[in-house]
Amino acid sequence: MTSVRTGEAPAVAGASRLSPPPRSLALSVAALAVPLLLLVWAGLLGTVAARPTPDELSVTGLVFGLAASLAALGIAWYAARGLQLALAAGRQDAAGERLEARALSSRSRRHSFGALSSSLALALVLMTVMVLTANQAKIITTFFNVDYMVRSAENIVRAFGLNIFIAVISMAFVLVFGLVLAVVRMVPGEGARPLRALAIAYIDGFRAIPSIIVLYLIGFGLPLAGLPFFAGLPQAWYAIIALTLTYSAYVAEIYRAGIEAVHPSQVGASRSLGMSYGLTLRHVVLPQAVRAVIPPLLSAFIALQKDTALVSIIGAVDAFSQAKFFASSNFNLSSVAVVAALFVLITIPQARLVDWLLARGAARRARRTR
Amino acid sequence: MTFLEFDAVRKHYGDHEVLAGVDLSIEKHQVVTLIGASGSGKSTLLRCVNALESITSGQIRLDGDVVSGPGVDLNALRRRAGMVFQSFNLFPHMTVRENITLAPRKVLGLSRAEAEARADELLERVGLAERAHYHPDQLSGGQQQRAAIVRSLAMDPEVVLLDEITSALDPELVAEVLSIVRELARDGMTMMLATHEMGFAREVSDLVVFLEKGVILEQGPPEQVLVDPVEPRTREFLRAVAA
Numbered sequence: 001m002t003s004v005r006t007g008e009a010p011a012v013a014g015a016s017r018l019s020p021p022p023r024s025l026a027l028s029v030a031a032l033a034v035p036l037l038l039l040v041w042a043g044l045l046g047t048v049a050a051r052p053t054p055d056e057l058s059v060t061g062l063v064f065g066l067a068a069s070l071a072a073l074g075i076a077w078y079a080a081r082g083l084q085l086a087l088a089a090g091r092q093d094a095a096g097e098r099l100e101a102r103a104l105s106s107r108s109r110r111h112s113f114g115a116l117s118s119s120l121a122l123a124l125v126l127m128t129v130m131v132l133t134a135n136q137a138k139i140i141t142t143f144f145n146v147d148y149m150v151r152s153a154e155n156i157v158r159a160f161g162l163n164i165f166i167a168v169i170s171m172a173f174v175l176v177f178g179l180v181l182a183v184v185r186m187v188p189g190e191g192a193r194p195l196r197a198l199a200i201a202y203i204d205g206f207r208a209i210p211s212i213i214v215l216y217l218i219g220f221g222l223p224l225a226g227l228p229f230f231a232g233l234p235q236a237w238y239a240i241i242a243l244t245l246t247y248s249a250y251v252a253e254i255y256r257a258g259i260e261a262v263h264p265s266q267v268g269a270s271r272s273l274g275m276s277y278g279l280t281l282r283h284v285v286l287p288q289a290v291r292a293v294i295p296p297l298l299s300a301f302i303a304l305q306k307d308t309a310l311v312s313i314i315g316a317v318d319a320f321s322q323a324k325f326f327a328s329s330n331f332n333l334s335s336v337a338v339v340a341a342l343f344v345l346i347t348i349p350q351a352r353l354v355d356w357l358l359a360r361g362a363a364r365r366a367r368r369t370r
Numbered sequence: 371m372t373f374l375e376f377d378a379v380r381k382h383y384g385d386h387e388v389l390a391g392v393d394l395s396i397e398k399h400q401v402v403t404l405i406g407a408s409g410s411g412k413s414t415l416l417r418c419v420n421a422l423e424s425i426t427s428g429q430i431r432l433d434g435d436v437v438s439g440p441g442v443d444l445n446a447l448r449r450r451a452g453m454v455f456q457s458f459n460l461f462p463h464m465t466v467r468e469n470i471t472l473a474p475r476k477v478l479g480l481s482r483a484e485a486e487a488r489a490d491e492l493l494e495r496v497g498l499a500e501r502a503h504y505h506p507d508q509l510s511g512g513q514q515q516r517a518a519i520v521r522s523l524a525m526d527p528e529v530v531l532l533d534e535i536t537s538a539l540d541p542e543l544v545a546e547v548l549s550i551v552r553e554l555a556r557d558g559m560t561m562m563l564a565t566h567e568m569g570f571a572r573e574v575s576d577l578v579v580f581l582e583k584g585v586i587l588e589q590g591p592p593e594q595v596l597v598d599p600v601e602p603r604t605r606e607f608l609r610a611v612a613a
Contacts, residue, residue: 273452
């Protein structure tokens with residue numbers, strides 16, 4: 001605008017008024033230096049790994065060393081391209097082509113950041129390998145002895161069925177009992193104050209006590225107390241009772257958050273149609289609340305599933321106690337790693353499902369407020 | 371004969387007085403329009419009729435029965451006084467038809483078939499027959515508000531309270547909603563509405579009430595209050611709205 005008024009040549013005026021491109025040269029030099037250092041490290045580590053003793057050749061070590069070096073080299077090559085772009089950006093800037101310089105600079109920075117984050121990942125891998133292979137790879141043989149893993153796997157997988165049984169039954173109970181607690185906690189009116197206090201006391205109490213202690217008290221206490229029905233239950237059912245008691249308190253709070261998130265105008269609309277508090281809760285509030293809390297509910301259930309491993313303390317033969325049996329008779333923890341792997345196997349799909357549900361919910365809310 | 375009657379109605383929120391002594395009589399089949407600036411007490415007065423807000427003192431009578439104060443059967447009162455809200459407040463997890471049939475089935479005890487037949491008939495009248503299976507978020511604002519009107523009509527109310535029902539709508543969608551209100555007025559429905567649509571108020575109202583700071587400053591037929599008001603404040607307000 002001013003250039004038109006003052007009659008200056010537009011190109012010159014434009015260049016001086018454009019703010020400078022983002023700085024990229026120093027960053028690209030650093031981004032190149034780091035993978036080159038990693039290349040040296042990977043090479044040294046690979047040489048040692050390939051020849052654990054002077055007259056022995058380890059194929060695994062050799063392959064690892066080569067792979068790590070190649071990875072470092074690849075990152076360095078990518079970083080070098082970043083340096084090249086940064087230099088080009090400098091030339092363009094000197095020539096007064098600011099916009100061109102900005103574009104090149106921004107590409108250079110993308111390369112540099114990419115190289116640096118890949119370097120960090122590679123460094124972590126190298127470090128892990130160093131820890132695992134230290135002391136003649138004692139860690140690997142202690143935790144990941146394939147032979148022990150295979151031998152214990154069948155029994156452990158079979159015992160894992162008990163963990164799944166306990167988890168599924170407990171989750172069903174928790175779903176119902178947690179909802180009852182949440183609803184009781186939120187009953188309106190002066191007269192219901194003692195009822196609410198009772199629910200709050202329960203929720204606070206069972207969220208405070210560690211679940212392992214609840215399990216211990218139930219698992220050993222109920223048989224000792226000699227109650228007619230409860231004394232003779234199988235161990236798994238003590239676990240179900242204990243987990244239900246504990247997790248219902250958590251889940252009640254999750255439900256409560258969902259109920260409170262339903263907008264008061266929804267209640268107003270329902271009540272002004274002549275619907276009672278109960279009808280409004282049942283048909284308007286809870287359906288919306290439950291839908292909203294499915295992701296956090298699933299997260300709580302993942303935690304519950306993992307806590308089924310606690311039943312080994314009251315003597316039930318689940319996957320973990322089976323694994324401990326193998327571990328103590330072989331002085332090797334590979335069987336316990338198998339249990340860990342089983343939990344990972346059932347948990348990760350659920351974690352992905354939670355993320356997917358959350359993303360879908362966010363997309364739906366975006367559509368609604370459009 | 372007086373159908374809905376406000377007798378020295380006051381409403382406080384703490385120290386703040388929202389309604390400072392409202393006296394008003396409405397006859398059956400009348401359409402009464404509340405006008406006034408935001409915060410003048412229009413919405414609060416409407417919400418006191420069906421007891422979404424409780425009043426601090428005074429009395430509200432519906433067809434001779436006192437419907438304010440403790441011990442009123444709120445569910446029964448709200449069956450008689452339907453309400454439509456500025457932001458529609460449809461239930462988002464239900465289809466339009468489910469929104470409309472829920473209360474008739476659960477409160478009036480209609481069978482699903484009866485309730486749906488009635489809902490479809492009403493939806494047909496407001497031009498939403500094709501949208502019965504849609505969820506609220508798949509409808510335009512105007513369609514949502516028409517569905518919300520049908521939802522309150524499905525309870526067969528004796529009076530309908532309309533709380534700024536076009537204020538949340540894009541301008542081009544206002545007409546489709548107002549035409550339904552016009553039709554209801556023609557059918558003799560008793561209505562109380564708060565609105566900023568002065569042209570519509572003039573056309574449809576039997577009585578226009580100007581509220582300011584929780585009291586009625588002026589009331590009368592629309593051609594008087596909206597065209598030749600007595601009170602200078604009313605004149606000022608109308609000039610501000612027209613500008």
